[in-house]
Structures are given as C-alpha cells and as structure tokens.
Amino acid sequence: MSSNNPVLKISNVSRTFGAIQALKEANFEINEGEIMGLVGENGAGKSTLVKIISGFDPGFKGSYKLKGKEVKFDTPSKAEESGIAIAQQELSLIPNMSVAENIFLTGAKVKKFATLNTLSKMARPYLDEVGLTDIDPATRINLLSVGEQHLVEVARLISREAKILILDEPTAALGELESRRILEMVQRLAANGKSIIYVSHRLDEIFKITKRITILRDGVSQGVQETKDIDVNKLVEIMLGRELANMFPSRADHISMDPKIEINELWPDGVLEPISFSAYKGEILGLSGQLGSGAGEVLASIAGALQSRSGSLTLNGETFLPKSPNQAIKKKIAYCSSDRKKDGLFLGRPIFENLTSPALDAISRFGFNFGDTEDTYAKNLAQEFLIDVKRVYDESGLLSGGNQQKVALGKWLSIKPDVLLVNEPTRGVDVGAKSEIYQRMRELAARGITIIFASTDIQEITYLPDRVITFYRGMMIDEHRLEQIKTPVILKEITDPFNETNL
Amino acid sequence: MTAITQDSQQPFSAKFLQFYKDRTLLAILLSLFAVMFVYGIFFTDNYLTITNFKAIIRDAALYGIMAIGLTFVTLSGNFFLLSLKETASICGVTFAMGMATGFGSPDLAGNFLVSLLAALAVAVVSGVIQGYFVGMGGNPIVVTLGGAGILYGIGAWWSDNLVINFKRPHDAEWLGTGSFLGLPSITLAFILMAVFAELVLRHTNFGRKVYLVGANKAAGKATGHENFSMAIIVFTICSVCCAFVAVAFVSQMDSAQSNYFSAEFGSSGDMTILVIATVMVGGNSIMGGYGSTLRTSLGAIFIAMVDNMMVLQGFNSGPRIVGVGLMIVFSIIVFGLFAKGSRAQE
Numbered sequence: 001m002s003s004n005n006p007v008l009k010i011s012n013v014s015r016t017f018g019a020i021q022a023l024k025e026a027n028f029e030i031n032e033g034e035i036m037g038l039v040g041e042n043g044a045g046k047s048t049l050v051k052i053i054s055g056f057d058p059g060f061k062g063s064y065k066l067k068g069k070e071v072k073f074d075t076p077s078k079a080e081e082s083g084i085a086i087a088q089q090e091l092s093l094i095p096n097m098s099v100a101e102n103i104f105l106t107g108a109k110v111k112k113f114a115t116l117n118t119l120s121k122m123a124r125p126y127l128d129e130v131g132l133t134d135i136d137p138a139t140r141i142n143l144l145s146v147g148e149q150h151l152v153e154v155a156r157l158i159s160r161e162a163k164i165l166i167l168d169e170p171t172a173a174l175g176e177l178e179s180r181r182i183l184e185m186v187q188r189l190a191a192n193g194k195s196i197i198y199v200s201h202r203l204d205e206i207f208k209i210t211k212r213i214t215i216l217r218d219g220v221s222q223g224v225q226e227t228k229d230i231d232v233n234k235l236v237e238i239m240l241g242r243e244l245a246n247m248f249p250s251r252a253d254h255i256s257m258d259p260k261i262e263i264n265e266l267w268p269d270g271v272l273e274p275i276s277f278s279a280y281k282g283e284i285l286g287l288s289g290q291l292g293s294g295a296g297e298v299l300a301s302i303a304g305a306l307q308s309r310s311g312s313l314t315l316n317g318e319t320f321l322p323k324s325p326n327q328a329i330k331k332k333i334a335y336c337s338s339d340r341k342k343d344g345l346f347l348g349r350p351i352f353e354n355l356t357s358p359a360l361d362a363i364s365r366f367g368f369n370f371g372d373t374e375d376t377y378a379k380n381l382a383q384e385f386l387i388d389v390k391r392v393y394d395e396s397g398l399l400s401g402g403n404q405q406k407v408a409l410g411k412w413l414s415i416k417p418d419v420l421l422v423n424e425p426t427r428g429v430d431v432g433a434k435s436e437i438y439q440r441m442r443e444l445a446a447r448g449i450t451i452i453f454a455s456t457d458i459q460e461i462t463y464l465p466d467r468v469i470t471f472y473r474g475m476m477i478d479e480h481r482l483e484q485i486k487t488p489v490i491l492k493e494i495t496d497p498f499n500e501t502n503l
Numbered sequence: 504m505t506a507i508t509q510d511s512q513q514p515f516s517a518k519f520l521q522f523y524k525d526r527t528l529l530a531i532l533l534s535l536f537a538v539m540f541v542y543g544i545f546f547t548d549n550y551l552t553i554t555n556f557k558a559i560i561r562d563a564a565l566y567g568i569m570a571i572g573l574t575f576v577t578l579s580g581n582f583f584l585l586s587l588k589e590t591a592s593i594c595g596v597t598f599a600m601g602m603a604t605g606f607g608s609p610d611l612a613g614n615f616l617v618s619l620l621a622a623l624a625v626a627v628v629s630g631v632i633q634g635y636f637v638g639m640g641g642n643p644i645v646v647t648l649g650g651a652g653i654l655y656g657i658g659a660w661w662s663d664n665l666v667i668n669f670k671r672p673h674d675a676e677w678l679g680t681g682s683f684l685g686l687p688s689i690t691l692a693f694i695l696m697a698v699f700a701e702l703v704l705r706h707t708n709f710g711r712k713v714y715l716v717g718a719n720k721a722a723g724k725a726t727g728h729e730n731f732s733m734a735i736i737v738f739t740i741c742s743v744c745c746a747f748v749a750v751a752f753v754s755q756m757d758s759a760q761s762n763y764f765s766a767e768f769g770s771s772g773d774m775t776i777l778v779i780a781t782v783m784v785g786g787n788s789i790m791g792g793y794g795s796t797l798r799t800s801l802g803a804i805f806i807a808m809v810d811n812m813m814v815l816q817g818f819n820s821g822p823r824i825v826g827v828g829l830m831i832v833f834s835i836i837v838f839g840l841f842a843k844g845s846r847a848q849e
Contacts (some may be wrong), residue, residue: 025765305725326727335725343721350791357715358726360708367708411726 001383002445004069007032007195008053008084008164012061014219015048020049024219030164030195035186037206037227038199040216041458045411046199049216053197054086055079083163083255087153087170093141099123100137103156118274119236126155128191130185145180151185158189165189166197171205181240183209201290201456204496205230205311215239232496235490240458248435248463249442255481256280260450261302261333265311268443270294272474274311279419279450280467284441289471289494290460295454296338298471299421302452303335316416329358334412336452338424344408351387353377354396354407360416377414378424384434385410402433409437413444420444422453426460438464462487474498530802531837532786539808556814557686559807564693564746566774568581570781571700572744574609574799575737577782579703580717580730580791582643584741586651588774592660595749598622599667599759602675615674623747628655630742634735651775656760666760679754689751693800696744700796702707713737717791725773773824780827781806783834806830 006029015023030036040046051057055073064071066082073079076086100119103126104110110119118259121136128134130151141149150170157165167186172178179202186196186209197333200206200327206213207227216237222238229250244397260281265274271294279285289295292295300306312321315331324329325335337343344353353379356363359474363374382389385406391399396407405426412420425441426434441464445451455461461468468485470493477493498502513804535767543550569587576584584590601618605611629650632700636646681688704710716723753759764774787794806827813823 172648324729325725326729329727335723343725346715346722346792347688348718353711353715357711357722357728360711364708369708369711429574 006030007067009063009065010049010053011063013049013052013060013064015045015052015057015060016305021399022219023052025060026216026219026221028053028214028221029224032163032191032195033190034187035056035190035196035198035210037210037213038197038216039201039203039213039235040204044216044239045219046216047168048219048270050086050197050199053079053164054084054166057222079196080160080162082284083161084166085152085157085162085164086161086166086168087157089169089245091149091155092155093149093156096140098138098140099127099132099135099144099152101136102141102152103127103159105156106160107162108474117377123155123159126159129151129189130155131181131188142202144177147181148183154185154189158194162194164197164402165193166198166199168329169201171200171202179205190366190441199358202495202502203235203491205234207232208500231493236488236491251442251464251482252283252445252466253285260315262314263298263302264314265313266298266301266313267309268294268297268306270297270474272430275476276311277479278377279452279470281450282445283447283467284445284451284453284465286461286465286468287452287471287492288456288468289454290331292473293471293494294474294476295469295471296423299335299423300337302328302419303333303421305335305337329415332415332418333421334358334415334417334419335421336409336412336425338427340404340408343405350393351382351396351399352392353425355381355392355411355467356414358411359365362414381410381413384413385440400431400433402436405429405433405437406440409440417449420451422457424450424454425453458487458491461490463484470494505701529786529798532784532805533643536805536808538731539805539812543808543815545596547812550812550815557690559691559802559811560591560685560693562806562810563686563800563803564689564779564840565752566777567693568689568748568777568804569744569774569797570742570785570799570803572741573778574700574780574785574794574796575713575740576643576788577787577789578717578791578794579713579733579737580720581637581737582789582791583647583782584633584738585644585647586629586633586654587741587745587778589651589654589658590626590742590745591749591752592761592766594622594626594630594653594746595657595753595759596662596667596761597625598750598753599669600662602669602673602753603667613669613673617651618675619750622750623743626742626746627739631735633742634738637738638729638731638734646694648663653795655761658699662759662761664761666758668758672697673754673757675750675754679756688843689755691746693803697796697800708737711812714792715787717793719792744802776804776824776831777827780831780834783831783838784840786834787831788838789835802834 009029013023013026014021026045026049028049039044039397048057050301052060053076055076056070058074066143071082073082094105100116100123103120103123103477116138123137127133127137132148132151132155135144135148141152144152154165172180183205186198190196198206198210210227213225213227213230213235215225215235217239217279259278259279262278266276267274268477270292273299277346286422287295287298295305301308304324304327308321312319315333318331320331322331322333328335341347346357352374356374363369363377379389379390387403387406387410396404398406408424409425425437441451452467465485466482466491468480472494476495480489522787549555563673569591576582598618598621600606601611601621602613605614605617606621611617631648633650637643678688684689704713712728712733715726716728716730721728744787752763781802782799783789784805785794785798809826809830810823813826
C-alpha cells in the first residue's frame with residue numbers, strides 16, 4: 001500500500017449554496033484497498049463532500065485528482081465510468097424484481113435476450129464477493145432483509161466495475177447482526193483491492209474497520225487521523241470543538257422532585273424491553289439516541305401515535321395508556337412529530353387553521369364558530385411563538401422550514417398541555433429559528449409544562465435539557481442530570497455503551 | 504448539509520398566485536357563464552324566458568343536491584362515492600315500495616312519512632357501511648364500486664326489475680310536482696341545502712375538520728381528528744342526499760325502477776358521472792382539503808345551463824353526455840394548472 005500515491009485526492013475544495021458555505025476547505029484522499037472513515041456532525045459538510053466525489057455536484061471549486069490526473073465529472077454516470085460509485089441510504093432497487101435482474105438493471109453487460117437463468121449465473125460471482133453466498137439470484141428483492149438489500153446494492157455497484165465505493169450510512173437502519181454482515185463485506189472488498197469511503201455516525205463501526213479517518217467540522221477537514229492513534233473521546237473532541245454557549249438558554253438551577261408524568265413499562269415496537277421513567281414538573285427531559293435507538297418510539301407511544309404492547313402512564317393521578325393521539329390530547333399530552341410535512345402540518349390550509357387545529361372546542365360554542373374568537377386566539381398564539389401575525393391567513397406551505405416548525409410546535413399550546421413531547425425539535429431548521437425554539441421551550445418549561453424531547457442532535461441533547469436519558473439499539477442505558485450532562489459521555493453511551501470497539 | 508433556509512420575502516409571483524388561486528377558478532367559471540348566456544340570447548330560441556331558467560335550476564337541483572353531499576366526501580379527502588346512482592336507485596325503490604304496498608302491511612301503504620324514513624334508513628345503513636370500510640383504510644374507489652354493485656343488485660332483486668307504480672293522488676305530490684312561492688319544491692330544497700351546507704363548512708367544527716382531514720390525513724390523526732369517523736359521517740351525508748333526490752324524483756314520476764338514474768333512462772345521462780362532473784366543474788380539489796359547496800352549486804347550475812343549451816339546439820342525449828365528459832376533463836386540467844402554481848412554492 002503506497003500511502004504517498006493516493007488513488008483519489010481532493011484538495012482545497014469549497015462549495016457555496018447562495019449565502020451558505022457548505023464546504024470551506026476540504027481535503028480528502030484515499031489509497032487503493034483502504035477503508036477511509038468520513039465523520040462529522042449534521043451540517044458539517046459530509047454529504048456535500050460525498051456528492052462532489054460521486055459526481056452529483058459539479059459546481060465546486062478546488063482540485064479533484066483521480067490516479068494523479070485532474071478530472072471533472074458533470075454527472076454521476078461519468079463518475080461511475082471512472083469507477084466511483086455510491087450506495088446511498090435510500091436504496092435504488094426495484095422491490096418486485098429478482099436479485100439478478102436488479103444487479104444488471106442497466107443491461108450494460110447483458111445480451112439483448114437473456115433468461116433469468118443466464119442472469120443468475122452472471123450475478124453469482126458478484127453476490128459471492130459481497131458475502132451473499134446463500135442467496136438465490138432468482139429471489140425477489142422484497143423477500144430479502146434490509147441488510148441483504150444493501151449488500152445487493154453494493155453487488156450491483158461492483159458489477160459495474162466500481163473501484164472506489166462510497167457507503168453512506170449503510171447501517172443506519174440495521175440491527176446488530178445485519179450491521180456485522182455489512183462490516184464483513186466492507187473488509188472483504190478492501191482486501192480485494194477496492195477503496196471504500198465509509199460514512200457513518202456509528203463511531204464503534206468507524207473504529208472497528210477503518211484504517212484512517214477524515215473528520216469534517218463546519219465544512220473544514222480537520223486532518224486525517226490514523227485510527228490506531230486516536231480514541232473515541234479525542235475523535236469527538238475534534239468533531240465538535242466549537243462554542244455554542246449562547247445559542248441555548250441557561251438551564252434550570254435545580255430539578256423539581258415532583259413527578260408530573262410517570263411512564264411505566266412502556267413497550268412499543270423498536271424497543272427491546274419495557275421502558276420506565278418519570279418526568280418532573282417544569283423540566284426539560286432529553287431522550288438521546290441514534291436513529292433506531294428507540295428514543296423516538298418511546299415518545300410516540302406516550303402520545304398514542306405508536307401502539308405499546310404493555311404499560312401505562314400516570315399523569316395528574318390518573319393511570320391510563322392512550323390508544324390514539326386523540327386520547328392523549330384529551331389528557332393534555334401534546335406530541336410534535338419529527339416529520340412536520342407528513343403529520344405535523346396541514347400544508348394547504350392557512351396558518352391560523354393549523355394553529356387552532358388541535359383545539360377546535362376552544363374556538364367554538366356548541367360546535368359553532370362565528371365571530372372573531374378564532375382570529376384573536378390564533379393571533380395570540382402566533383405572537384407567542386414569534387410567527388408574523390400578518391401572515392396567519394397565508395398557506396402554511398409557503399413558510400420556511402423554521403417557521404413551519406414554529407407553527408407545528410406552537411399549535412400545541414392551544415390545548416394548554418401538561419406534557420409536551422417533541423421529536424427532533426429542530427430538524428431542518430435554520431440557526432435563528434433553532435435558538436428561538438430553544439428559548440420558547442425553556443419558557444414553557446418555566447411555566448410548569450413538562451417537556452420531553454428526543455433528538456439525534458448531540459449539541460441539542462447536551463445544552464438544552466435538565467436531564468438526559470440515553471438509548472442504544474432499543475435499550476435504555478443511563479440517566480444524567482444538570483452539570484453531569486457531558487457530550488463525550490453521552491456520545492459514548494449512544495454509540496458504543498458496551499465497549500464493542502475494543503472487541 | 505446545513506439547511507439554512509432564510510425566511511426571505513416570498514416572491515411576488517407566489518403572493519399573486521396565492522391571492523388569485525380562488526378567484527381565478529371562479530373567474531373562469533363566471534366568464535364561461537357569461538359567454539353561454541350571451542350565446543343563448545342571440546342564437547337560441549326560447550332561451551331568455553323565465554320558464555327556461557326555472558327549468559335550468561330545477562335540473563341543476565336534482566344532481567346539485569347529490570353533488571353537495573358528494574362535496575363533503577371529496578373535501579374530506581375520501582375521493583368519491585361511486586355508488587351515487589345505485590344508492591339513489593335502491594332508496595327510490597324503497598320509497599316506491601312503501602308508497603305502493605306499505606312493505607306488506609296495507610295500513611301503511613301510501614304513508615309518506617314511513618316510506619321516506621325507510622328510504623333514509625336504507626341510505627344511512629349503506630353510507631355507514633361504506634364509510635366504515637373506507638375509514639378502516641379501504642380504497643374508496645374499490646369499496647364504493649363494490650357497494651354500487653351490491654346496492655343495485657339488491658334493488659333489482661327486490662323489485663324483480665319491475666316498475667313499481669303508485670297512483671295519484673298520493674301524499675308525496677307536494678315534493679314531486681308541487682311548488683312554493685312560484686318555485687318547484689326541489690329547487691327550494693336545493694337552495695336551502697346549498698346555504699346550509701356552506702354554513703356547516705365555514706362555521707362549524709365539523710366543517711373545519713372536513714377541510715383539515717382532507718388536507719392531510721396523517722396530520723389530522725395527530726391532532727385528534729381521525730378519518731375513521733370522518734369517512735362514516737361524510738359517506739352517510741352523501742347517501743342521505745342521494746336518498747332525498749331519489750324520493751323527490753320518484754314522487755314526481757309516481758313510479759320507481761332500479762335502473763332509474765342510469766344512462767338509458769335519464770335525459771342527461773348517467774347520474775354518477777353527472778354528479779362527479781358537478782363537483783369537479785365547481786373547482787373542488789380532487790385530493791381534498793380545498794373547495795366549497797358554493798362552488799359545487801355553481802358547477803351544478805353551469806352544467807344545467809350547458810345541457811339546456813344543447814337541448815334547445817336540438818342535440819340528443821349522446822352528444823350531451825360527451826359534453827359533460829369534456830367538462831370534467833377541462834375542469835381537471837384548469838384546476839391542475841392553478842393548483843400547481845400555488846403548490847410549487849412549498
């Protein structure tokens with residue numbers, strides 16, 4: 001392995017979108033047969049860099065060298081011809097076609113007429129290479145597990161003679177066993193001389209398989225680290241390492257010892273064992289965990305949006321288990337989901353209708369809604385949540401992401417909730433609106449509302465809540481309070497609580 | 504990627520589209536009205552007479568009432584009730600059975616109230632059942648097409664495909680052929696229903712829920728407004744409207760048969776197509792969440808005007824049905840164009 005002669009080398013690359021600088025100064029290189037980890041927080045520029053490498057984004061500045069020669073790819077297919085291929089998180093397989101047909105979907109290497117039998121024979125070596133030795137190539141894709149589908153996707157890329165493979169969070173939606181298969185495949189491919197760019201939030205995996213790690217922070221690459229010279233804490237330090245102090249409101253000085261809502265043995269899908277905890281009056285409790293850790297599922301099941309196998313809630317001395325959001329709302333539990341376009345907003349309807357939607361009884365008399373009760377009500381809510389009062393008659397779909405989130409969250413104040421559950425309070429929200437939303441959440445907590453939120457954003461989890469509960473792959477790991485909330489500890493607990501990196 | 508979506512001033516074009524989205528559709532409809540009216544005055548004999556306009560509104564009333572019911576279904580995002588004419592048909596047969604035979608007990612024969620309640624009961628049952636399956640997640644097209652077959656079949660089976668006659672004088676003449684204040688009863692009923700439905704949609708919680716659930720079912724569920732109960736209610740409303748039209752129509756004809764309201768009987772073609780055309784021509788969103796019964800009422804009058812014009816011009820039923828079909832297609836195109844203008848700004 002000649003480390004002075006990288007097969008792909010990118011230097012001083014920058015990329016701006018309008019006023020936003022997604023990449024400032026990124027350097028990246030990879031050798032033949034190497035596994036290079038690419039890490040960084042959300043918004044650090046990972047996906048921009050990946051798009052540049054794979055030819056999706058030709059509009060960058062800087063140098064892109066392949067085997068020492070300067071190249072420029074206008075389209076992803078040009079990059080693929082040069083042997084660079086990407087397996088994205090969303091798979092591009094056709095579910096009701098066979099494995100073999102999916103591998104040769106473009107038909108480049110196939111004769112005009114080919115039976116499934118010939119295709120199967122042709123697909124065999126590629127499937128063996130990714131470790132799918134036990135899969136019949138004639139099987140339909142939708143009969144495979146998600147992990148196996150990822151492997152098929154990679155087999156397809158290899159069939160097109162990809163030399164450099166980019167894997168973008170291949171294990172994000174996978175369980176432990178399936179993840180292992182992916183990791184084994186990556187190692188096998190690297191041993192066969194392929195270069196792998198491995199993008200992941202799961203630091204344990206990064207440590208397990210990579211040789212070197214490129215760390216991005218704020219669009220700047222922080223130098224390449226040899227994996228064996230670095231540990232998790234150091235990596236996290238390099239990944240974050242920036243002031244955030246004033247974006248978050250100061251937290252409460254103590255936690256009230258008066259439990260507001262008790263969650264007993266709640267057990268929704270996606271969680272391994274029944275979960276119990278309580279939240280106190282006027283606190284902000286953060287549930288921390290990666291995608292698939294169960295934190296979001298617990299939140300949804302408290303709100304009745306996700307069925308729980310067992311358990312109950314105790315709120316204001318009543319014990320119950322909401323079977324639907326409607327029942328939860330009646331008990332003054334509000335739930336703001338993580339996908340506002342899907343089930344948070346009525347995009348085609350005006351803002352004021354959105355704001356009053358959970359509390360139609362409050363704006364009407366005996367079911368009739370005359371006069372300006374609703375108008376006043378909606379405008380007050382808008383004012384309280386810093387939404388432009390003049391715009392309340394506009395379609396909510398016309399608002400920016402940040403303002404949409406404020407509407408999605410603000411509408412729940414109309415039911416005067418005792419407990420406010422928020423899944424990903426600031427996903428896809430700009431910095432300004434983010435800090436406004438944090439301020440608002442803190443004020444609501446100060447008013448006595450118990451706020452429980454789930455987030456995959458590590459800064460949010462570190463600086464916003466009074467108490468944090470960590471989740472890892474469907475298990476509750478630990479709890480931290482006030483000053484004991486420390487980013488490295490939490491990060492360790494949500495990525496690798498059982499020291500699997502040392503295995 | 505950092506998604507710094509700045510809350511920029513929305514472009515002028517977006518505001519313009521937003522403001523004129525409602526009015527454009529309305530303006531197009533109204534200008535078409537005007538064109539038709541002017542054309543009618545100059546090129547059609549017997550057009551500008553009160554009798555003719557009364558006839559137009561009277562025609563509009565029949566499918567207008569059904570269309571007002573269907574508007575609730577469409578606005579709530581449950582697409583269409585495709586068993587419109589079959590619901591009307593079985594309710595008509597039920598009513599006529601009551602008027603002719605009293606359902607087997609001679610004491611009740613010719614009793615208007617009993618017959619009416621029986622017809623409405625049939626409508627409620629069929630509406631609730633179809634709404635239940637749609638609310639459970641069934642595809643509205645499949646569920647109501649299946650419903651159509653079953654309802655028509657039961658009606659034909661029960662009546663042995665015969666015409667059920669009941670002799671004049673009978674207790675339902677006031678509804679079939681009577682009039683108040685110089686207007687036929689069915690026209691008055693149409694006007695009252697249009698006003699009432701518009702009030703319900705604008706000024707009641709139920710009306711608001713119809714719009715919200717229609718705009719986004721998932722968000723509706725999350726805010727406590729489930730489509731399950733909504734589907735049952737709107738399909739029942741629609742079925743009851745069908746029953747009412749059927750009763751009025753049967754009272755006028757003094758008879759009922761299971762294929763009334765079908766293409767081979769009705770002068771303006773198939774009732775289901777006509778009613779769906781009315782909802783579409785009015786400019787209601789086929790996906791739900793946008794529109795009003797007022798638009799539907801205008802659509803009904805517009806279609807009746809076109810149909811009336813074609814009758815006076817001497818077209819027979821074939822070309823007139825083609826005309827209705829073309830109107831559906833055009834309204835979908837026009838609505839698609841303007842709705843896209845606004846949605847593109849999301």
